[in-house]
Amino acid sequence: MSENRPENKKKKQPLSDRRKFILGMARSVGLATLGGFVWSAYVDEVTAAELLLRPPGAIKEDDFLKTCIKCGLCVEACPYDTLLLAKPGDHKPLGTPYFVPRDMPCYMCPDIPCVPVCPTGALDESSVTTDGKLDINIADMGLAVVDEESCIAFWGIQCDACYRACPILGEAITIEYQQNKRTGKHAFMKPIVHSDACTGCGLCEKACVTEKPAIHILPREVAMGRAGDYYIKGWDKKDEQRLKNAKEIKTTTELSKRKASDKLNGDLLEGLY
Amino acid sequence: MKTLWNNYRYLFFRRVTQISLLVLYFGANAWGWKMLQGNLSSSVILGVIPMSDPFAAMQMLAAGAIMATNLLVGVTVVVVFYFLIGGRAFCSWVCPVNMVTDLANFSREKLGINKIQGIKQPASRKIRYWVLALSLIISALMGVTAFEFVSPISMVHRGIVFGLGFGWAAMLIIFLFDLFVLKNGWCGHICPLGGFYSLLGKFSLIRVQHYEENCTLCMKCKKVCPENHVLHMIGKESLPVLSGECTNCARCIEVCDDDALGFSIRNMAKNKKTGE
Numbered sequence: 001m002s003e004n005r006p007e008n009k010k011k012k013q014p015l016s017d018r019r020k021f022i023l024g025m026a027r028s029v030g031l032a033t034l035g036g037f038v039w040s041a042y043v044d045e046v047t048a049a050e051l052l053l054r055p056p057g058a059i060k061e062d063d064f065l066k067t068c069i070k071c072g073l074c075v076e077a078c079p080y081d082t083l084l085l086a087k088p089g090d091h092k093p094l095g096t097p098y099f100v101p102r103d104m105p106c107y108m109c110p111d112i113p114c115v116p117v118c119p120t121g122a123l124d125e126s127s128v129t130t131d132g133k134l135d136i137n138i139a140d141m142g143l144a145v146v147d148e149e150s151c152i153a154f155w156g157i158q159c160d161a162c163y164r165a166c167p168i169l170g171e172a173i174t175i176e177y178q179q180n181k182r183t184g185k186h187a188f189m190k191p192i193v194h195s196d197a198c199t200g201c202g203l204c205e206k207a208c209v210t211e212k213p214a215i216h217i218l219p220r221e222v223a224m225g226r227a228g229d230y231y232i233k234g235w236d237k238k239d240e241q242r243l244k245n246a247k248e249i250k251t252t253t254e255l256s257k258r259k260a261s262d263k264l265n266g267d268l269l270e271g272l273y
Numbered sequence: 274m275k276t277l278w279n280n281y282r283y284l285f286f287r288r289v290t291q292i293s294l295l296v297l298y299f300g301a302n303a304w305g306w307k308m309l310q311g312n313l314s315s316s317v318i319l320g321v322i323p324m325s326d327p328f329a330a331m332q333m334l335a336a337g338a339i340m341a342t343n344l345l346v347g348v349t350v351v352v353v354f355y356f357l358i359g360g361r362a363f364c365s366w367v368c369p370v371n372m373v374t375d376l377a378n379f380s381r382e383k384l385g386i387n388k389i390q391g392i393k394q395p396a397s398r399k400i401r402y403w404v405l406a407l408s409l410i411i412s413a414l415m416g417v418t419a420f421e422f423v424s425p426i427s428m429v430h431r432g433i434v435f436g437l438g439f440g441w442a443a444m445l446i447i448f449l450f451d452l453f454v455l456k457n458g459w460c461g462h463i464c465p466l467g468g469f470y471s472l473l474g475k476f477s478l479i480r481v482q483h484y485e486e487n488c489t490l491c492m493k494c495k496k497v498c499p500e501n502h503v504l505h506m507i508g509k510e511s512l513p514v515l516s517g518e519c520t521n522c523a524r525c526i527e528v529c530d531d532d533a534l535g536f537s538i539r540n541m542a543k544n545k546k547t548g549e
Contacts, residue, residue, distance in 0.1 A: 032407055035407060036410065042423065051364045065417045067338040070312075071311040072431065073317065085436070085438055086436065090438060093422065094423075120340075120344045121344075241438045
């Protein structure tokens, strides 16, 4: 360092090519890092949209975002103009397909024209195929959720608009009869959604008569919880099978060093005297 | 009239190509035409031949997506096509942003902004390769196709075909940037898709050829060229334009009054040179 000092003092000396190159590269790398972070932050924000309904056959959202090429072929294939491509200003991952059931639900075409046209496999044909045939009834676009507070059937008014609109009539939504104890004279006819049959097409949401729909579609990931492996239904052989997945977790603390029985037999009273 | 046609013939054909492609894409969505469905990211010709954006596919690969066969076939079709007609022919003959940036460039000249800013450009044309690398790195780290979520090209094109939303703002940003900040700023410096096609264009067959013996050194070609560094041989040597950054827009060919520039095929151009 000390040898270099006199040279540095001569301010007019031009930079050496090597120094120029190093400084130039450092500047480029620095600018790239700066731009990269801004860019990443932006991309992170615009791809975070949980409440989004995808076309039938869409793969998991994380994979969807990397696989969808945003070509709009599914949108063009849809005969009902259900599917839309996210525009700037829609606050959805830009250019990806989605639908808004209250505006236009999925009419569950048996030939599912939107799925086979996908060039990248972001819409996965095999996920809507049973026995080699396209089967829209196994699609998983979302799940209908009933708000019992605003659903007029839960007030005691007879309304089965959603039940009638459901394309899988009597399976995805059933009507449960119950005594209306408030009036003591009438029956409730409550719509109950069954998650194993519901495809999330949104025809019920479109049909709902309330001002803001009392039944609406949420993405399955958002609408459903998960019990995990620690709880099973009692007296249910099939559900007991899930125990196979359960792993033992052994928690070891200071207290675990001694057995509980020792505590009871021996030194239970020790601390007291 | 004849000189007018002579001086703008390729520009006319480029605009016709750009606009008719937009009309075909638009018609596919609006009226169900089958000629050209999809958009510039991925499309199908006549319901049969797939085409996919190779740069988008590279980002998908970097993000860790599983590549579908259909996509790979589409990518191959596009790569072979631009290998034949010149990589950045996409930029000047297909890309809708080209019309925006050409308008900005035209206005720049007319308003005299070029005069107040001088000839020396404050930014390097290598930025596009940095942006290209960066988009692949961000794609890999974030697990999404990074450039596709910000690309003004697909924003504008998708906007015209599927509904614009605030997409006009992207166009305006590019227009203002090119007009007031940097001459040929977006297409000539930043756009990573242009960078990608530049790399592809290094190997492509159709090139612009300079015939030095006809040149009168009027420099109209250099003035009109959006990537004028590729014309380094003007008035010096009879060489083909070998830089991939040439967009094959042919503006230099049509403004030349002395037949000193023309299209040629790479190897034929080489033979001519050795023959001399």
